[in-house]
Amino acid sequence: MSRYQYADQILEAFNVFHRPLLLEEVAAYVAEMEAKSPEEVRLAVDNTLTAGWMHGFLTMKDGMFTLICGYWDEEQPVSGRKRTRHSAKPMLRSA
Numbered sequence: 158m159s160r161y162q163y164a165d166q167i168l169e170a171f172n173v174f175h176r177p178l179l180l181e182e183v184a185a186y187v188a189e190m191e192a193k194s195p196e197e198v199r200l201a202v203d204n205t206l207t208a209g210w211m212h213g214f215l216t217m218k219d220g221m222f223t224l225i226c227g228y229w230d231e232e233q234p235v236s237g238r239k240r241t242r243h244s245a246k247p248m249l250r251s252a
Contacts, residue, residue, distance in 0.1 A: 161201075161204065161205040161208050162198075162201040162202075162204075162205060163187045163191070163198060163201055163202055163205060164205055166186065166187045166190045166191070167183055167187065167202065167205055167206065167209075168224075169186075169190070170182070170183050170186040170187065171224040173186070174186075177218070177221035177222060177223040178221065178222055178223075179220060179221055179222075180199070180202065180203055180206060180220070180222070181195070181199075183202055183206065183222070184198055184199045184202045184203075187202050206222055209222075210222065213225065214226070
């Protein structure tokens with residue numbers, strides 16, 4: 158079993174919506190693709206999104222996650238964004 162689950166579906170969600178997404182929106186999308194309830198996938202999606210943020214693949218502002226590299230079908234990459242490393246901060250997450 159993969160440590161970070163649903164990574165493909167999470168990337169697909171960003172490509173489908175083309176906008177910043179809330180954790181709940183991503184969990185709902187993944188749940189629909191996996192034929193599960195959002196509650197069943199929420200923790201795994203949260204862990205994967207948090208890992209993506211900590212490794213610099215995603216940004217988070219006001220609880221909304223944004224894919225840093227832009228979207229696959231864009232002709233121009235997202236401008237004005239630099240890859241920055243985030244220091245790991247202890248965060249309490251409710252399950």
